[in-house]
Amino acid sequence: MKKWLLLLAGLFFLAPAFAGQINADSLWFREHYTKKEVYIPMRDGVRLFTSVYLPKDQSEKHPVLMTRTPYSCAPYGEQEYSPLYRRYLNAYLRENYIIVTQDVRGRWMSEGVFEDVRPFNPNKKTDKDIDEASDTYDTIDWLVKNLHGNNGNVGVFGISYPGFYSTMAALSNHPALKAVSPQAPVTDWFQGDDFHHNGAFMLADAFSFYTSFGKPRPKPTTVGPTGFEFPNRDNYKFYLETGALSNFTRIMGDSILFWKDLMTHGNYDGWWRARNVRNFTKNVKPVILTVGGTFDAEDCFGAWSTYKAIEHLSPGTNNRLVMGPWYHGQWASLDGTHLGNVQFGSNTAAWYQQNIEIPFFNYYLKGKGKEPAIAEATIFFTGENQWRQLPKWPMAEATQAIYLGANGQLSFSKPTAAKSATEYTSDPAKPVPYTEDVHFSRTINYMTDDQRFASRRPDVLVFQTDVLSEDVTLAGPVVADLFASISSTDADFVVKIIDVFPDNFRYTEDVESEHRRVPSITYPMGGFQMLVRGEIMRGKFRNSFEKPVPFVPNVASEVKFTLPDVAHTFTKGHRIMVQIQSSWFPIADRNPQQFMDIYTAKDSDFRKAQIRILHEASHPSRILLPILK
Structure with missing residues (x-):
């Protein structure tokens, strides 16, 4: 407790300085970037809502860095700017990247019908044969042909569900897509990701997530769904007293489609195999940087598994892995010094941002500097609290x-x-x-x-x-x-x-x-x-x-x-x-x-x-x- 009181005292002392820096960065962002909101047509006629931040600098052409998300590209309105400058993403703004965020098909302001972990279709024959890879391809094609001042190079990254869309982007094989970073990517929701571990149903995450996220969206909207009103603040008590899974299904009702899918596909069947991204990571063309946390409570499985799947099915791909001692998304935070009571001895998040991710995109999208010396596997080992640059993963030859x-x-x-x-x-x-x-x-x-x-x-x-x-x-x-x-x-x-x-x-x-x-x-x-x-x-x-x-x-x-x-x-x-x-x-x-x-x-x-x-x-x-x- 004394430790946190001291830290809070320090933060209180620094608050005016931080606030001043944020205000300065916000002003700089608006002075140097123009925001545009566009609807990008897909091959089947559906239009996807896309937020674009364009640098005003015209001294050179700029790369595109994109995230596709089911969680909204808010704030909506061309005068409403996202506070990207509050995070390490400010480095990309200072490098004059074109920053793109897109509501995926059927979510928020995009048209069409949403499907959870929409299966990859390797045999597209008509314009009606769409998947997230084709939506990414069509989006990239529109961006490089229509955004003024772009240099023809596109990168995609995203954390968690957007990590899944990043993997799908890598499977699009658009020639302008040069670098992709799936981060804690949803990979296999039956064997290891958020909602099942080795066939066991991960109740707390699935129920709390789908009582809000799973609600239907009948038409494009800027207003998000409301969550479930838990009757008490003790989750052990609530879940135990609610009882068997069939009782949770009654609470969900008939409108949460994916919950019904979860309840009716209790074994690893063809429905799940179609949604296992690892089955489709063949002939991947972009450079890949897969990132995850060794202590990621939501998805410790996805990053390890995505990297290994690409290594196995696409051995010629320039494929790299970074795993730090992080909770879900901590590598994108300002503080990577600890998790709970366990200290890491340094700000591991800042080290990753400055030494791995930013140089990665700068080189492959801007041609800036020498090719970054990113090892095959950059792994932080807790206990000794050291980064190791390794020639392969897993490193141990035998058990x-x-x-x-x-x-x-x-x-x-x-x-x-x-x-x-x-x-x-x-x-x-x-x-x-x-x-x-x-x-x-x-x-x-x-x-x-x-x-x-x-x-x-x-x-x-x-x-x-x-x-x-x-x-x-x-x-x-x-x-x-x-x-x-x-x-x-x-x-x-x-x-x-x-x-x-x-x-x-x-x-x-x-x-x-x-x-x-x-x-x-x-x-x-x-x-x-x-x-x-x-x-x-x-x-x-x-x-x-x-x-x-x-x-x-x-x-x-x-x-x-x-x-x-x-x-x-x-x-x-x-x-x-x-x-x-x-x-x-x-x-x-x-x-x-x-x-x-x-x-x-x-x-x-x-x-x-x-x-x-x-x-x-x-x-x-x-x-x-x-x-x-």
């Missing part, structure tokens, strides 16, 4: 198994006992919370939160190593390979990889700014259990996402799944901990712990289950770690 053992032991030695297991009761009426304390909405900090609250619960298994005698660095995906015996026909499995700090650990931070220095702050973090990576697996999908199968009660079954990639160093003196549980609420919905269609389950369908995790010679539960030698 090393670390085994669960009796009495909470975690070691690199395979178990030898003939019979050994640890058991817990999973009760859907009392699910394990994803974070401590009471919250109204899903936090951005839980990806690094202290896990001591969970380790004290009887329905969370805890395994940890002895104190490490040397650093252990993970550089790639972690694989959980469990052997479980359950009393029911289905269950979820949550595996968490945790860095346990020494009991006497203390952190000292210098808080500085351009204008004023706040004195150093020291605060204890002894025993802190930092979540490094957590992931859930819906057990019935353990063999196939397409064809789920029940468990045979009380018979050992292998549950093997991949967690999103990790870039972290467990330093000497720390411990590695693994926690296992069967609920992660309310970010993931509760499993009734019966083999059934969970989307139609009733409150009466939920059952307790006895979960036994085996750690014996014939069933050695283990975690496969991508250890960097």
Whole structure:
């Protein structure tokens, strides 16, 4: 608390200076840019509303930098300017980029019908065969032919859903499109992005998002939808008392089309395959810079997966990856120094902006400077708090198994006992919370939160190593390979990889700014259990996402799944901990712990289950770690 009081005091001291700078930047923006609003025709006759900021400078021709979004290109009106100057995007204004933002088909002021993650159509034959790639192609074609003073080079970037549209832009292959940066891009909403993780439904994000975003827009509008009025400020309480998913469907009603799609496509079927961007990243022509956060609570999966898919299906593409220690979109913020209680030792966001993204677009769109020396993979490793410039990703050549053992032991030695297991009761009426304390909405900090609250619960298994005698660095995906015996026909499995700090650990931070220095702050973090990576697996999908199968009660079954990639160093003196549980609420919905269609389950369908995790010679539960030698 003292730390934040000091920071707030510093910000209060600086407020007049910041306000003056913002006013100056706002005035400069209006003096140097003209805003135009245009409707750009698509090949099928639909027109898309587009906001264009044109530099008044005529000394040279300027590149176009575009974002396509379902979240509005507000403010509307040619006299209403977006406060781009308040963010690092001010650097692009000073470089005289033509800044373009477009409402995608069927959203806000654009014409047409919106479709969530509209499938890519690789076999377009007529002007009626449209997708987001064709809409991007038609937009770029219009821009380079109609915007005065453009240099014929176009770049596209966007975060989250606009990251999906950036990937679609890359698939358009318009010759003027030179550089694309999908950032935390929506990639596969069944296996790893916002709304499912390994088949488990991510309840809190899906419900809070679609109760507003999913509302129909019958005609173009500048007025956004209203959100759901939650009855209380405790999201754990609200989601638990609302109950089974079928109750949430009743709240949604009939008008939220994509919610109905989510509820009727409970397995990974052809409908989902058509919406898996990874299937279509072939012959990509532009230079690609994929960006994401290793602690992105909304989409830790998309950036890793998009980069790997392009590497696999389009090996000739100039394809680069940047992953920092960020929450969703933190790389575009002013402060990349920390997440929750975990400090990064520097402003990682500013470093990325100044050393990676801005030079990337300046070179490929303006021809400015030398080709930036961006490594194949630029990855920030927490724990050691260092950027590493790597020739490939994942970096680890192979995995090393670390085994669960009796009495909470975690070691690199395979178990030898003939019979050994640890058991817990999973009760859907009392699910394990994803974070401590009471919250109204899903936090951005839980990806690094202290896990001591969970380790004290009887329905969370805890395994940890002895104190490490040397650093252990993970550089790639972690694989959980469990052997479980359950009393029911289905269950979820949550595996968490945790860095346990020494009991006497203390952190000292210098808080500085351009204008004023706040004195150093020291605060204890002894025993802190930092979540490094957590992931859930819906057990019935353990063999196939397409064809789920029940468990045979009380018979050992292998549950093997991949967690999103990790870039972290467990330093000497720390411990590695693994926690296992069967609920992660309310970010993931509760499993009734019966083999059934969970989307139609009733409150009466939920059952307790006895979960036994085996750690014996014939069933050695283990975690496969991508250890960097």
